[in-house]
Amino acid sequence: MTAPDDHTVQLNVWDVPSATVAxxxxxxxxxxxxxxxxxxxxxxxxxLDQKGSQVGTVKLGRDVWPGTEALYFAEFEAQAPxxxxxxxxxxxxADGGSxxxxxxxxxxxxxxxxxxxxxxxxxxxxxxxTQTPIKGARVVMHPYRxxxxxxxxxxxxxxxxxxxILVSGSRYMPVSTSVEVTADMITTAELxxxxxxxxxxxxxx
Amino acid sequence: xxxxxxxKPEERKLRESTxxxxxxxxxxxxxxxxxxxxxxxxxxxxxxxxxxxxxxQWDYEADLVVIGAGCSGLPCAIRARxxxxxxxxxxxxxxxxxxxxxxxxxxxxxxxxxxxxxxxxGQADKEGFIKIPPLHKPQDMxxxxxxxFKDITDWSVxxxxxxxxxxxxxxxxxxxxxxxxxxxxxxxxxxxxxxxxIQGTHPGGGISRARRATSFLxxxxxxxxxxxxxTRQDAGIAGKSSSHFAPRFMASAAKWAxxxxxxxxxxxxxxxxFSAREKGVRFMLNRRMTEIIREQPFSGRVLGVKASYSPxxxxxxxxxxxxxxxxxxxxxxxxTIHIRAKMAVFVGSGGHGANxxxxxxxxxxxxxxxxVSSAWALLGPHxxxxxxxxxxxxxxxxLAGMQQNLGTTQSFHIPPRIATxxxxxxxxxxxxxxxxxxxxxxxxxxxxxxxxxxxxxxxxRFFNEMDVAKRYGTPVWxxxxxxxxxxxxxxxxxxxxxxxxxxxxxxxxxxxxxLDAAMAMNEGSQPPHYYSGPLWAIFDRGTVERDNWDISSxxxxxxxxxxxxxxxxxxxxxxxxxxxxxxxxxxxxSETVRKWNSYVDAGADPDFGRGKDAPMHKIDKPPFYxxxxxxxxxxxxxxxxxxxxSQVVDTQGAVIPxxxxxxEASGGGNQHGLGRALVQGxxxxxxxxxxxx
Numbered sequence: 001m002t003a004p005d006d007h008t009v010q011l012n013v014w015d016v017p018s019a020t021v022a023x024x025x026x027x028x029x030x031x032x033x034x035x036x037x038x039x040x041x042x043x044x045x046x047x048l049d050q051k052g053s054q055v056g057t058v059k060l061g062r063d064v065w066p067g068t069e070a071l072y073f074a075e076f077e078a079q080a081p082x083x084x085x086x087x088x089x090x091x092x093x094a095d096g097g098s099x100x101x102x103x104x105x106x107x108x109x110x111x112x113x114x115x116x117x118x119x120x121x122x123x124x125x126x127x128x129x130t131q132t133p134i135k136g137a138r139v140v141m142h143p144y145r146x147x148x149x150x151x152x153x154x155x156x157x158x159x160x161x162x163x164x165i166l167v168s169g170s171r172y173m174p175v176s177t178s179v180e181v182t183a184d185m186i187t188t189a190e191l192x193x194x195x196x197x198x199x200x201x202x203x204x205x
Numbered sequence: 206x207x208x209x210x211x212x213k214p215e216e217r218k219l220r221e222s223t224x225x226x227x228x229x230x231x232x233x234x235x236x237x238x239x240x241x242x243x244x245x246x247x248x249x250x251x252x253x254x255x256x257x258x259x260x261x262q263w264d265y266e267a268d269l270v271v272i273g274a275g276c277s278g279l280p281c282a283i284r285a286r287x288x289x290x291x292x293x294x295x296x297x298x299x300x301x302x303x304x305x306x307x308x309x310x311x312x313x314x315x316x317x318x319x320x321x322x323x324x325x326x327g328q329a330d331k332e333g334f335i336k337i338p339p340l341h342k343p344q345d346m347x348x349x350x351x352x353x354f355k356d357i358t359d360w361s362v363x364x365x366x367x368x369x370x371x372x373x374x375x376x377x378x379x380x381x382x383x384x385x386x387x388x389x390x391x392x393x394x395x396x397x398x399x400x401x402x403i404q405g406t407h408p409g410g411g412i413s414r415a416r417r418a419t420s421f422l423x424x425x426x427x428x429x430x431x432x433x434x435x436t437r438q439d440a441g442i443a444g445k446s447s448s449h450f451a452p453r454f455m456a457s458a459a460k461w462a463x464x465x466x467x468x469x470x471x472x473x474x475x476x477x478x479f480s481a482r483e484k485g486v487r488f489m490l491n492r493r494m495t496e497i498i499r500e501q502p503f504s505g506r507v508l509g510v511k512a513s514y515s516p517x518x519x520x521x522x523x524x525x526x527x528x529x530x531x532x533x534x535x536x537x538x539x540x541t542i543h544i545r546a547k548m549a550v551f552v553g554s555g556g557h558g559a560n561x562x563x564x565x566x567x568x569x570x571x572x573x574x575x576x577v578s579s580a581w582a583l584l585g586p587h588x589x590x591x592x593x594x595x596x597x598x599x600x601x602x603x604l605a606g607m608q609q610n611l612g613t614t615q616s617f618h619i620p621p622r623i624a625t626x627x628x629x630x631x632x633x634x635x636x637x638x639x640x641x642x643x644x645x646x647x648x649x650x651x652x653x654x655x656x657x658x659x660x661x662x663x664x665x666r667f668f669n670e671m672d673v674a675k676r677y678g679t680p681v682w683x684x685x686x687x688x689x690x691x692x693x694x695x696x697x698x699x700x701x702x703x704x705x706x707x708x709x710x711x712x713x714x715x716x717x718x719x720l721d722a723a724m725a726m727n728e729g730s731q732p733p734h735y736y737s738g739p740l741w742a743i744f745d746r747g748t749v750e751r752d753n754w755d756i757s758s759x760x761x762x763x764x765x766x767x768x769x770x771x772x773x774x775x776x777x778x779x780x781x782x783x784x785x786x787x788x789x790x791x792x793x794x795s796e797t798v799r800k801w802n803s804y805v806d807a808g809a810d811p812d813f814g815r816g817k818d819a820p821m822h823k824i825d826k827p828p829f830y831x832x833x834x835x836x837x838x839x840x841x842x843x844x845x846x847x848x849x850x851s852q853v854v855d856t857q858g859a860v861i862p863x864x865x866x867x868x869e870a871s872g873g874g875n876q877h878g879l880g881r882a883l884v885q886g887x888x889x890x891x892x893x894x895x896x897x898x
Contacts, residue, residue, distance in 0.1 A: 010772040014747070014826040018806075031827055033771045067746060067828040071771040086806070110806045138751070140820040142808030166820045170752050173652050174671075174819035194650035 009105035117157035128190035137169035266545035267293035275303025277868030277886035278553030284890025297493035308470030310420035313410025316350035318390035336463035354383035356411035361704035368612030375873030381849030397476035401461035406682035409876030420473035507863035554593030556841020556869030570724035575786035579629035606872030609842035621674035624832035662738025664794030729789035851889035
């Protein structure tokens with residue numbers, strides 16, 4: 001219940017893995033901000049699973065999240081459910097931990113659980129024209145995600161099945177391709193440069 | 206909440222400034238007399254002016270009065286001056302150049318122009334700056350003016366949006382344009398403009414031959430137009446600074462000219478300006494034409510103009526901004542003066558892209574005052590305000606080409622630059638007008654839209670973000686399917702029905718109506734104007750890290766066009782409070798972000814089809830950011846109707862004696878960029894001279 005003079009709180013949850021193997025441990029970050037910018041350090045948060053059972057508690061730290069004015073944060077570590085699929089969990093910020101009354105707040109989060117992967121897909125991202133590797137390209141084979149290394153290679157461990165591989169790199173036009181994964185495989189994604197708007201081909205004039 | 210604005214803050218500022226100027230004029234007294242004497246003595250003729258004007262006390266007189274010191278006005282002024290005419294150029298801004306100054310300085314002419322001939326012969330420029338060989342084969346540049354005329358009036362050419370960029374060109378006007386291209390190129394080069402190798406063609410310059418050369422200067426120890434050099438400081442430093450000389454960083458032209466060459470519209474503008482001043486053209490800056498005076502309201506000869514004082518002041522000060530060069534300037538500060546044009550008035554005052562009332566004649570959604578014309582900061586509140594067109598209409602001028610704004614991607618569009626109102630250009634600190642915009646903006650490739658969601662004034666998404674800033678290519682050399690032509694380069698057949706057959710259109714059509722969705726009415730659109738409202742790119746720290754966005758100063762600023770917040774809810778509140786045109790709460794923003802994140806979890810976007818073309822990313826890692834997405838009206842097509850001599854004609858097809866126009870103040874052609882305006886100014890300057898003879 002929110003009393004008239006209570007400060008409200010807003011929760012953010014980030015760094016939730018896009019896919020977690022059943023039973024494996026994972027981490028998520030949680031931030032809480034008071035509507036009046038109060039210091040919320042020490043305030044307790046709880047993590048509830050899809051059944052409403054508390055699977056962890058943590059206290060907000062003393063510092064605010066970098067780049068924010070008053071977002072206090074903490075990190076949970078929890079174990080993924082054993083059953084594959086999307087599970088709706090919840091983070092709750094209980095009242096207390098501050099001299100002023102603060103309304104309780106909560107935020108749902110989706111924990112996507114996948115079966116243990118069968119295959120490894122290696123994606124090599126290269127510049128189409130120069131054939132040089134593209135470091136830091138994003139690779140998505142939903143729900144799996146990865147980023148290419150210095151050699152332009154991302155390795156994604158996935159379950160067998162059909163996937164759309166999406167690859168994008170900074171200042172490159174994204175590409176997509178459909179694959180049927182039945183065994184380990186290697187594929188190359190050739191990306192075209194996303195010509196800057198001021199390219200000599202069409203400069204504003 | 207304070208009432209949100211329907212007008213621009215600069216307009217208020219101008220009214221304040223005007224009252225100050227009146228006091229200053231009384232105090233200083235003599236300023237006007239200096240300019241008058243310099244023009245050959247105060248003219249006090251009394252002239253009949255029909256029923257409204259009674260008699261006029263002329264404050265100045267000149268053979269030719271040019272309205273607008275831009276890319277049509279300068280060549281007109283120089284050419285007339287070359288023939289010995291007394292020429293006065295007035296401009297509403299504090300500096301010379303108009304929109305040309307922030308342009309790319311790319312000039313597509315052709316018809317066998319001197320740059321084409323030079324490159325065909327494999328020669329360098331006469332100063333020997335150019336060190337690289339020609340970029341095109343001789344046959345790619347070989348043509349005559351007949352061929353050029355046919356190319357720029359080719360009815361069969363379509364772009365990939367199925368618009369016909371050349372079909373509706375005024376024929377007399379473009380015959381004259383083509384015929385004068387070679388001479389205009391030579392004229393420009395004779396007036397301190399250096400051109401690179403021919404390199405492709407600029408939009409609207411035709412599809413069948415390569416015709417574009419870009420103006421450049423060489424980096425040197427001093428900025429010296431005669432020597433063709435500019436200092437690194439004046440050319441600007443990439444990502445850090447521009448200068449009074451060049452409002453935009455002048456990038457390397459090594460690929461088209463030589464190592465050490467730098468290019469853009471400053472090289473073109475400053476060359477022409479230097480030449481004009483050197484030859485004795487006089488400039489009265491800070492002077493906005495408000496009326497063209499004709500013997501009778503709709504008949505008789507044009508006699509001159511009425512013009513008001515329009516100074517601009519550095520924000521937060523009473524310091525008037527001054528032009529880069531001042532020799533030849535007349536510092537006239539009276540509120541209103543009358544200038545007699547003994548021979549002609551040339552209207553080169555630019556287009557209508559900054560006038561919401563005028564431009565909404567073409568696209569009603571662009572009545573939204575939040576969105577400005579390109580060069581908004583550079584040109585100030587009266588830039589691109591249709592004033593020349595309106596003044597012409599008031600004395601009976603006809604209009605032409607009013608449909609040519611539509612379907613031209615250089616006209617209104619969404620530039621891929623966010624966090625600045627002046628989204629067309631990337632001006633950096635250093636130019637006197639930077640404080641008006643305060644942020645350069647974050648320049649994105651269209652691919653970077655992968656990392657944001659775009660929302661309207663109520664916080665709802667409106668289109669697939671990957672297509673928001675896409676613009677399709679226009680039919681220019683070397684042509685081909687990418688720009689809508691079935692056959693590339695020399696294989697293109699002019700005026701061939703196959704270029705626009707239904708089968709071909711079905712194959713090549715690509716449409717990106719994101720702008721139309723962006724400017725559609727929404728829940729926040731209220732009568733009577735139904736403004737679509739501001740647009741916002743919403744992103745997070747994850748975006749900045751993943752795609753290496755630089756959100757520091759000067760790319761962003763605390764100027765109401767960029768916000769950061771700990772939470773999405775706070776972000777919505779900050780936008781509503783801090784953006785001058787955010788008239789309603791972004792009531793859906795939190796739900797939109799929540800829904801978007803659920804789509805990322807699901808791997809599909811049922812609303813707009815994201816997820817098939819590029820990765821999707823959650824917006825969940827604080828802090829959260831909002832950066833303004835600002836559609837811009839760049840090119841203006843449609844304006845005063847002119848004939849092949851750049852004479853303005855009335856609704857009966859009769860020439861209005863003594864009135865000329867060119868560039869974006871005129872209509873009938875939709876060539877992007879500078880080529881059209883430069884040639885029309887050149888034609889007008891010659892024709893006015895002939896009239897004297």
